[in-house]
Amino acid sequence: MAAKTNRIGLEPIVYKGGKTTLCAGCGHNAISERIIDAFYEMGIDPKQVIKLSGIGCSSKSPAYFLGGSHGFNAVHGRMPSVGTGALLANHKLIAIGISGDGDTGAIGIGQFVHLMRRNLPIIYIIEDNGCYGLTKGQFSPTADLGSTLKTGVVNDLPPIDTCALAIELGATFVGRSFSGDKKQLLSLLKAALSHRGTVMLDVISPCVTFNDHEGSTKSYAYAREHDDPVEDVTFVPYFEDITVEYEPGTAQEVTMHDGSKLYLKKLEEAYDPTDKINALKRLHETSRRGEFATGLIYIEPDRDDFLTQLNLVDEPLASLPLERVRPGPEALEEIMDGLR
Amino acid sequence: MSSTDLAIQEQHAARKAHRVVNDFSIQIATVNGSGSQTANMVLLRSILLMGVPVSGKNMFPSNIAGLPTWYTIRASTRHYIARKKEVDFLVAMNPETAKEDVLTLEPGAAVVYDEPLKLNALRNDLVFYPVPFDGLVKPVCPDAKLRRLVRNMIYDGILAKLLGIDLAHMEQALGKQLGKKAKAITLNTAALKAGWDYAEATFTKQDPFVIEPMKETAGKILIEGNAAAAIGCMMAGVTVLAWYPITPSSSLCESLIAYMKKYRVDKTTGKATFAIVQAEDEIASLGMVIGASWAGARSMTATSGPGISLMGEFAGLAYYAEAPAVIFDVQRVGPSTGLPTRTAQGDLLQVAFLSHGDTRHIMLFPSSVEECYTMAQEAFELAEQFQTPVFVMMDLDLGMNNWMADSFTYPDQPIHRGKLLTAAKLKELGEWGRYTDVDGDGIPYRTIPGDGMPVYFTRGSGHNAKGQYSERPDDYVDNMDRLARKFETARTRVPKPEIDRAADAKIGFVGYGTSHWAIGESRDQLREETDIKTSYFRVRAYPFNDELAAFVDANERVYVIEQNRDAQLLQLMKLDLSPERQKKLRRVLHYNGLPIDARSITDEVLAQEGFEVVKKTGRSAGSSAGMTGGE
Numbered sequence A: 001m002a003a004k005t006n007r008i009g010l011e012p013i014v015y016k017g018g019k020t021t022l023c024a025g026c027g028h029n030a031i032s033e034r035i036i037d038a039f040y041e042m043g044i045d046p047k048q049v050i051k052l053s054g055i056g057c058s059s060k061s062p063a064y065f066l067g068g069s070h071g072f073n074a075v076h077g078r079m080p081s082v083g084t085g086a087l088l089a090n091h092k093l094i095a096i097g098i099s100g101d102g103d104t105g106a107i108g109i110g111q112f113v114h115l116m117r118r119n120l121p122i123i124y125i126i127e128d129n130g131c132y133g134l135t136k137g138q139f140s141p142t143a144d145l146g147s148t149l150k151t152g153v154v155n156d157l158p159p160i161d162t163c164a165l166a167i168e169l170g171a172t173f174v175g176r177s178f179s180g181d182k183k184q185l186l187s188l189l190k191a192a193l194s195h196r197g198t199v200m201l202d203v204i205s206p207c208v209t210f211n212d213h214e215g216s217t218k219s220y221a222y223a224r225e226h227d228d229p230v231e232d233v234t235f236v237p238y239f240e241d242i243t244v245e246y247e248p249g250t251a252q253e254v255t256m257h258d259g260s261k262l263y264l265k266k267l268e269e270a271y272d273p274t275d276k277i278n279a280l281k282r283l284h285e286t287s288r289r290g291e292f293a294t295g296l297i298y299i300e301p302d303r304d305d306f307l308t309q310l311n312l313v314d315e316p317l318a319s320l321p322l323e324r325v326r327p328g329p330e331a332l333e334e335i336m337d338g339l340r
Numbered sequence B: 001m002s003s004t005d006l007a008i009q010e011q012h013a014a015r016k017a018h019r020v021v022n023d024f025s026i027q028i029a030t031v032n033g034s035g036s037q038t039a040n041m042v043l044l045r046s047i048l049l050m051g052v053p054v055s056g057k058n059m060f061p062s063n064i065a066g067l068p069t070w071y072t073i074r075a076s077t078r079h080y081i082a083r084k085k086e087v088d089f090l091v092a093m094n095p096e097t098a099k100e101d102v103l104t105l106e107p108g109a110a111v112v113y114d115e116p117l118k119l120n121a122l123r124n125d126l127v128f129y130p131v132p133f134d135g136l137v138k139p140v141c142p143d144a145k146l147r148r149l150v151r152n153m154i155y156d157g158i159l160a161k162l163l164g165i166d167l168a169h170m171e172q173a174l175g176k177q178l179g180k181k182a183k184a185i186t187l188n189t190a191a192l193k194a195g196w197d198y199a200e201a202t203f204t205k206q207d208p209f210v211i212e213p214m215k216e217t218a219g220k221i222l223i224e225g226n227a228a229a230a231i232g233c234m235m236a237g238v239t240v241l242a243w244y245p246i247t248p249s250s251s252l253c254e255s256l257i258a259y260m261k262k263y264r265v266d267k268t269t270g271k272a273t274f275a276i277v278q279a280e281d282e283i284a285s286l287g288m289v290i291g292a293s294w295a296g297a298r299s300m301t302a303t304s305g306p307g308i309s310l311m312g313e314f315a316g317l318a319y320y321a322e323a324p325a326v327i328f329d330v331q332r333v334g335p336s337t338g339l340p341t342r343t344a345q346g347d348l349l350q351v352a353f354l355s356h357g358d359t360r361h362i363m364l365f366p367s368s369v370e371e372c373y374t375m376a377q378e379a380f381e382l383a384e385q386f387q388t389p390v391f392v393m394m395d396l397d398l399g400m401n402n403w404m405a406d407s408f409t410y411p412d413q414p415i416h417r418g419k420l421l422t423a424a425k426l427k428e429l430g431e432w433g434r435y436t437d438v439d440g441d442g443i444p445y446r447t448i449p450g451d452g453m454p455v456y457f458t459r460g461s462g463h464n465a466k467g468q469y470s471e472r473p474d475d476y477v478d479n480m481d482r483l484a485r486k487f488e489t490a491r492t493r494v495p496k497p498e499i500d501r502a503a504d505a506k507i508g509f510v511g512y513g514t515s516h517w518a519i520g521e522s523r524d525q526l527r528e529e530t531d532i533k534t535s536y537f538r539v540r541a542y543p544f545n546d547e548l549a550a551f552v553d554a555n556e557r558v559y560v561i562e563q564n565r566d567a568q569l570l571q572l573m574k575l576d577l578s579p580e581r582q583k584k585l586r587r588v589l590h591y592n593g594l595p596i597d598a599r600s601i602t603d604e605v606l607a608q609e610g611f612e613v614v615k616k617t618g619r620s621a622g623s624s625a626g627m628t629g630g631e
Helices: A027-042 A057-064 A079-089 A101-105 A109-118 A162-169 A182-194 A220-226 A276-288 A329-339 B003-018 B036-049 B095-103 B133-140 B144-163 B167-178 B182-202 B225-235 B250-263 B282-294 B305-310 B312-321 B348-352 B369-386 B396-400 B423-429 B473-493 B515-530 B547-553 B568-576 B598-608
Strands: A049-053 A070-073 A094-100 A122-128 A173-178 A198-204 A227-229 A231-236 A251-255 A261-266 A292-299 B023-031 B054-059 B068-076 B089-092 B110-114 B127-131 B221-224 B240-243 B275-278 B299-303 B325-331 B362-364 B389-395 B402-405 B498-500 B507-511 B534-538 B557-562 B585-589
Touching: A027 A057, A027 A122, A027 A182, A027 A198, A049 A057, A049 A079, A057 A070, A057 A094, A057 A122, A070 A079, A079 A094, A079 A109, A079 A122, A079 B240, A079 B275, A079 B282, A079 B299, A094 A101, A101 A109, A101 A122, A101 A162, A109 A122, A109 A162, A109 A198, A109 B282, A122 A182, A162 A173, A162 A198, A162 A276, A162 A292, A173 A182, A182 A198, A182 A231, A182 A292, A220 A227, A231 A292, A261 A292, A276 A292, A329 B221, A329 B225, B023 B036, B023 B095, B023 B144, B036 B054, B036 B068, B036 B144, B036 B167, B036 B221, B036 B402, B054 B402, B068 B095, B089 B095, B089 B144, B095 B110, B110 B144, B127 B144, B127 B182, B133 B144, B133 B182, B144 B167, B144 B182, B167 B182, B221 B225, B225 B250, B225 B299, B225 B325, B225 B369, B225 B389, B225 B396, B240 B250, B240 B282, B250 B275, B250 B396, B282 B299, B282 B305, B282 B312, B282 B325, B299 B305, B305 B312, B305 B325, B305 B348, B312 B325, B312 B389, B325 B369, B325 B396, B348 B362, B348 B389, B348 B568, B362 B369, B369 B389, B369 B396, B369 B402, B369 B473, B389 B396, B507 B515, B507 B547, B515 B534, B515 B557, B515 B598, B534 B547, B547 B568, B557 B568, B557 B598, B568 B585, B585 B598
Parallel strands: A049 A070, A049 A094, A094 A122, A122 A198, A173 A198, A227 A292, B023 B089, B089 B110, B110 B127, B240 B275, B240 B299, B299 B325, B325 B389, B362 B389, B507 B534, B507 B557, B557 B585
Antiparallel strands: A173 A292, A231 A261, A251 A261, B023 B068, B054 B068, B221 B402, B498 B534
16 A cells, blocks of 8 residues: 655655654644644645754754754744845745744844844744743743742743734734644644745643643643634645635635635634734733633735845845856946946 | 244245155044045045055044044055054144144144134144135035035145145046036035135145156055955855944945945846845844855855854854854944944954854955955855855954055956765765765865755754764764864965065064055065064964964064054964964054054064164054063
């Protein structure tokens, strides 16, 4: 019997990475699994993918998925600049960056802010557990006000809502999910691969070792009880001939950059993820209740991304031949003439 | 008439008879933001057009408008283009500094000044030419708002008449400076003439300084080092620039942007063969450069000392991950506010070891605008061949001042991308490891994303020869030793020093960068004034090659001349030299923010050689107390 393959003829094994060295039960491992599923199901060629990360538990995880792709474990909080440079060199690459709540919200907040502003075509995932794992459990800037460490230390500073920040700054695809919600996370990741622009996904990903106790707002138990989806997300890629039928008025359809479709089924309350002000309002309202909104929070499918704005030649800059990157002798002569 | 006055008159007469032709310095003291840059550039270029070797240096404050600024122009029949310590001809336009400017002149100097300042009352051993600038500018420029900007052009007219510069050359230079701005050209030409006419009608030439036509500048260009470096980068085929504005490097990036928009946009499609990003800070700039080079682009950034400090962590990552990067450090004085617009060579030690852990970086030291152009290209070649950051160590003097130079020559070599793994090479090797030293030179083969070759996971120090994650002690040591081997290979491939051995010289000079010009002049002074012969070793790159030790051996004493306080190059030399050789090293240091000058070097060397030296005083006197004794 022939092995199962995807639409470009690759087996699932090709999308796997090295064995994880993270703790058993770590939310990050589940996210890695969903990334493997999404890239396999979307039929993305791993050789065209670059995996980027900063420093921290989250940033180790690119070694655990897509073993056939180039990876770059950069310095703490500075992965956005490395990813930006790589995409400038070769705009045909598909970039996925894995960060953490400390890597993004603290040391990396500057680069995060400017990445969102630029709308660079990259999938940027925050594996969000509200604490520093590798340095043994200190609070991070996404920890909620009043949440406690295992030692009983109470967090007395308000959290940074990375989704609200990303929307405010110009990211064009902003979502939040929970590592334990397989269906929602997979749909968001597949949709992310169809988007052209910055995708920012904040994924609540509990730390089983340092932040999974009573009093934590980033524990498995808390996440399960306070997850408040804004809609039910169904993604249909452009290469699948499927139409999803909904009763009129019960779902919103969004067409992605590559022609794929997102069907967003209404839950109790109507939600329009293309309405920026409403998206920010919902994030604030949900957090005031002590819950967190998940799903596709905001999308702007049509805005030009950073690389498009740069009006680059079609070929990757990295592989342009000499005659296209060195002007001829007449150019130098013209410059010299102007200086005499 | 007193006897003193009589003596001065005689002095004047004597000077008139001996005439100083094409060999003097002019200093123009103005207020920042008053349009003096145009007038100064026109004066500079008009002397060039007279065929006279010339150089110009701008000493400006960290300010947009209002603070004092000085521009010095030096004409030199002997092609000396370093700053001259003494000012021979002063144009005093700034009330705030006029008094001090006049008081620090050498006797016999000439002064053109704004009449209401009454500077002639200050001294009686100078030649004064009072000019009523406000009165002259009014009829020329009816629009009162523009007068402040046009006023400076009047001193060009005055100087043209007094020095003998052809007015037609001034007008030609003005056209070059203002381009197609017809209204500005009309106004400034009128101001130029008004100055000329006033000088002709009013003054009798009393000073000895004159410009006479020569034929020494045919085909020469005037260019700032930053623009020269930018042209070099474009010719090197740079495709990615990420930068953050900082004086004195911004104009390197801005020049490059202008050239790239003109020459590197595809004419048929209008699309760019380059990407330029103004990053959020210098950290992000270098991050982008590393990301781009990792993905195969020729990438660069330009900054100054404070930016270099911020780049430290990424520089170390690039060293260990072996990502190419070209980084221009246009050096300036110190951190934060203070003297950010003054020159220095103060970043050598910081850059040589930039980052944590054991790191060593390649540095190139251009001395001239020609070398800014050629070394920009060499930097990209070395960065890709060695898969490591390469720092081009310029300074504010070189980067932001206009230098006379021969036209640049078109590169005669293609570009070399270094050891990129190909299918053929992979077949030959059988097995590929990202950090495997196949050729014994410490340089491994690399692959880039999207090239279809084997992939690897890029990290800092924790990897084995295959590029796999490893914390094993032997893997770490192997990798560190290979990196050291790579640096040893670099010694033989970086630009070689320029060595000038004088027959029977016992003294050697070592210098680099812009100090070169003052060093050459100082060697002439020492030979002509005291019959001291010197040999000279111009460092053009770090790591040094083995010629350095041989040079030290060939001399009894070696003076290392630099523009910093801590003898930074000398400290680097000591790491490579035996204790016996170290004992021969002497320091000549200059660190007051002004470009180094020959007289300061000569005086300092003579003092250390045991001569009695009467040091001339002067506001711009620059020499620090160099330290005597051995190292």
